[in-house]
Amino acid sequence: xxRLISSKLNEAIFSVSNVLSAQLEQKKTEFEWLKSHSGFxxxxxxxxxxxxxxxxxxxxxxxxxxxxxxxxxxxxxxxKLDNTIKDK
Numbered sequence: 001x002x003r004l005i006s007s008k009l010n011e012a013i014f015s016v017s018n019v020l021s022a023q024l025e026q027k028k029t030e031f032e033w034l035k036s037h038s039g040f041x042x043x044x045x046x047x048x049x050x051x052x053x054x055x056x057x058x059x060x061x062x063x064x065x066x067x068x069x070x071x072x073x074x075x076x077x078x079x080k081l082d083n084t085i086k087d088k
Contacts, residue, residue, distance in 0.1 A: 035042065041049070
């Protein structure tokens with residue numbers, strides 16, 4: 001008799017556990033869907049955006065001196081061309 005009660009109790013606990021696991025998975029799925037469709041950002045999303053922005057700024061800082069040199073070279077060439085045209 002005790003064995004039967006124990007078996008029924010184990011089945012009931014297992015059944016409740018399965019229902020709770022399924023509900024938890026459903027809530028996770030709903031949360032992920034809501035997050036992707038709501039426009040709200042999580043802390044992790046914001047940290048990833050911050051990281052990408054900082055990398056972009058670092059890339060600009062790295063490239064900026066090269067661009068400035070190229071612009072100065074072109075400006076000198078344009079000035080020479082302008083002087084040549086004025087002299088004629």
